Amino acid sequence: MNNTISFGAKFVQKLPIRKYSYEKKDYIQDYANLVELDVHDKKDIRALDDIAIDFGGDSYVNNMCAYVKQIARTEKNKINKNIFVLTRQEDNFENLKTLGVLGVAETSKMGDKTIELEYLQVHPMYVYARPPRSVKGIGSAIVKYLQLVNDKITLIATSSAFYKKCGFKKVSPNGNWMMWKKNKDN
Numbered sequence: 001m002n003n004t005i006s007f008g009a010k011f012v013q014k015l016p017i018r019k020y021s022y023e024k025k026d027y028i029q030d031y032a033n034l035v036e037l038d039v040h041d042k043k044d045i046r047a048l049d050d051i052a053i054d055f056g057g058d059s060y061v062n063n064m065c066a067y068v069k070q071i072a073r074t075e076k077n078k079i080n081k082n083i084f085v086l087t088r089q090e091d092n093f094e095n096l097k098t099l100g101v102l103g104v105a106e107t108s109k110m111g112d113k114t115i116e117l118e119y120l121q122v123h124p125m126y127v128y129a130r131p132p133r134s135v136k137g138i139g140s141a142i143v144k145y146l147q148l149v150n151d152k153i154t155l156i157a158t159s160s161a162f163y164k165k166c167g168f169k170k171v172s173p174n175g176n177w178m179m180w181k182k183n184k185d186n
Helices: 043-056 060-074 137-148 161-167
Strands: 009-023 024-037 081-087 100-109 114-123 153-157 177-181
Touching: 009 081, 009 137, 024 043, 024 114, 024 137, 043 060, 043 081, 043 100, 060 100, 060 114, 060 177, 081 137, 100 137, 137 161, 161 177
Parallel strands: 114 153
Antiparallel strands: 009 024, 024 081, 081 100, 100 114, 153 177
8 A cells, every 4th residue: 555645645554443333332443544744735734724624613723724834834844743633534535534534633843752742632523422422532542653653742731631541641740741751661
């Protein structure tokens, strides 16, 4: 399979999520595709803009898009951001369909195998759905992937409970600064 998508984005890998089975009355394993957008490509930035609109406009994804647009205009060569999109879409990624997007993350490179997770947003229709949600494990799938490919991740959490479940620890007792480090014994 060719990982390069014609408009600049690239397929990264399949990630496990859980979807609700009405037949089994429980969640079963399913998969979604993680795609990395090219923050230097105008078509990818437009795709991110469409995702922001689908997420409701006033969202973390909107903040990601606004920042990438601003930097692309002023300091194009200084962008150290990565935008990851988790989608149910199976193929034809050159035409990313916003309706299939489950979640989006923005990271900043801080060093070799060290990133800051700037934003992570799951589509509001999965966060605020009445139980049972049709899909679960979206945010944790993205975080687990980032933990797999990085040695250290820092972030500022508005709510730390989710990140604590993912292995992050508070760096300062009075703040929202959190960090995860890979156990070198693994």
